[in-house]
Amino acid sequence: MKRVFAVMLGLCCWWSVACAQNTTILSGRVLDAQNNPVAGAQLYYYPNIVVAWLGLPEGSFAHTTTDERGRYRFVGVVPPSTLSAVVAFHPTLGCSTVRMGSRPSLTLRLQSLQEFTGKVVNAEGRPVEGALVRLNYILLQGDNEVMLPPPVPPFATTTSADGSFRLPMHPKTSAVGILCSASGYAPSLDIRSANAEKLTKEGLVITLKPGARITARLLYAHNGEPCKHYPVLVEPWTHVTTDEDGRITADVPTDSFALMPGASLSSPTLVPPGFFFPLEVTDLKPGTTTDLGVIKVYMEPKITIEVRDDKNKPVPFCGVTIHPEGRRAAGVRFPYFTDSKGSLTIALPDGEYQLEASGMASADTYYMPRSLQTLSVREGKVTAPQPVVLKVTASPISRMQEVKLQVLTSRNQIPKNIWTNLLPEPMDEVEGTWRPYRVEGDKLTIQMGRDRLERLLIVDYGTQEGTLLRNISAQNAPKTVRLQPLPKVRGRVLDETGKAVAGAKVSLIFGQESQFELSNGSTQRMWTEHLTPISTNTDRTGGFVLPLVPESRCWAVVTAKGYEPAVTTVNTGQTVTIRLRRANGEYAGVLVDDYGEPIGKVNLLLQYEFPDSRTVQNYRQRRVPTRAIPLGSVTTDDNGRFSLQGMPASLLLAPRMQNLTLTPIRVKPSTDIVLTIGAARPPWDRGDGASPKPNVEKLLRRVEWLQPVQWEGKNTLLVFTAPYLAQNQWLLQAIRQQMREGWQVAIVLDTASRQEAERYRRMEQLDVPVGFWKRSPQQPATPALPLILPAMPYVVHIGPDGQPARQGISMEELRQIIGMLQ
Structure with missing residues (x-):
């Protein structure tokens, strides 16, 4: 060397x-x-x-x-x-x-930076002064590049009295990760897909939720000595180190978080000295401090893990992720890495584990896991032979390349309103504003992979000019592109009586079939529809002239206030007449969360799908577009209510929250609409395989009891269930047994009927409080509990202080868990 x-x-x-x-x-x-x-x-x-x-x-x-x-x-x-x-x-x-x-x-x-502003607020929208805001990373458009800002000013700053802050950014920003923390609040990593233009124009608002604080002491299991300077990851976003006495203090979320071994920067594998079993902590009270007690860190047994590729060769610097108990929710989500010889050694305490390997092989290759390895450690001994071998397979990374084209109009002018078919959605509806192209003066820069583009459409919707380039790749792209006037179609828009409709908006949607090659060498064709920014308005006679896209299926879509949307297929040189029907749809309702509580100040995007657009016949003949068209938006009031008049006979309502557009909800005209966000899954489902953990306090606010409930002084089983759980005699016997042993039992039925709850109590002759869901004009919906079935109740243990002590007890666990709770 x-x-x-x-x-x-x-x-x-x-x-x-x-x-x-x-x-x-x-x-x-x-x-x-x-x-x-x-x-x-x-x-x-x-x-x-x-x-x-x-x-x-x-x-x-x-x-x-x-x-x-x-x-x-x-x-x-x-x-x-x-x-x-x-x-x-x-x-x-x-x-x-x-x-x-x-x-x-x-x-x-060095590359020059720009600046953007932001604001940190609490859950009530009030500014948070003195919050620490740090720019963790910036993803850049292009060839898999990232900027890692050092943890120093100006990349780390604090908010002023009005909650505002300033941070640098790169001109080619496509996404940013911002870590924010403040005393009394849960740390937050805000990941936003946004380009430099949007960040400069709109800024960034970060909302902090109320937090709690935890303390713990880490001791080595073999000698009881404190673990000094040991790294601890408080998932999701806090990394702390123990002091000389092995103690840590950290601000944490109140709902749930995981405490797990962190990363040791003194080791190329990032493996810390010793390992402790990750802890899951849930349901802390805001503003409180909870001591987690002593956490034992184990130095034995040591387990050697090797990662090998398809040719059985060692894979250096490959990520190895450890999932204790086979549950990814409480597992180590932060991967450790093999060394230069393709192996790592780690100490694991008793338990069941799942191991998998993946990671970057090079700038152009990524290692994908071929299998998931199960490992058991019992009484300090490893059941599997060592080394534990994890197999990976190399997969090429599709790199994006920047291709720059000079674009001029037919009059040698610089186009000001460029749009391309690389973006299938309308520009004002694409969240994050990341686009596979950008415009700087007369330069159009597009992001292209290794494959060629069968068709590249470039349009200036200001001058209504464009061009269609065929079979474009990064190698054969022209340096200069000159736009030409687009072909046009003429038409008139009339109402049902034949009277001209002035001021109607006529928009262009076009569809194209493209061909792409699969990994096995075969080809497949795909149909794509584009809602373009090309549009016009009808004149006083109802007439319009609409540009078209060559070599495509084109539709003229007409929307006007008080009329049903209409569409017709159009071709070059054609003259069409489009008739509109009056729209009399009246919509009124309320937007609620999973617990039936109204959500105010939420933007609802209005969308419309043409009848029969999803039929097999239309897929074959392409008579109308299959995609939905936008019709504007409405915002719910403080009580979550909204109302619309003169609308079509059906609508798609898409709630937009925290800069994310949720799945559209299909509705028909009604004045009693209840839109529930997230009703497709239980309100406590985090989507990561974690055990269900509802917000019991929020649920109990919705419960009305047939008789008073006394929480204080007794251990209580609170059972959320369906009205007909009486058919399950096994659970009823278990409940009666616990009542004989002095337990208090309360059952919440999945019904909003007092009569149904009363009938259930009389039928089963159970002298227990029975509750049901409240309904009112302010709370018209019951909580969404799709997992509550007669075969799977949800049981919560409420301690003498009235707070949930344990949650998520399944029917199969009930007999065993009761003994543990005592």
């Missing part, structure tokens, strides 16, 4: 790696955008770029500064790999970027 180092010095390479007497030296150079050396640049070494997502403090990383010739030098750091990165930053010249999957660059070039 010394000989290699000498050769590198002889070649005057600015980057060097030397491993002599276990000391790694990294040296290089920092240049500005004009290739001039930069003095005073700050540099940080990330041994693994994954740790950038953890929000580690500044002192966690090796740090140095360039000299007057722009040179830097790191000594004694973890040897670099395809997972490592060196990040450079200068207050006025910008920051460097990293291509994921590549080894650290030989020379770092």
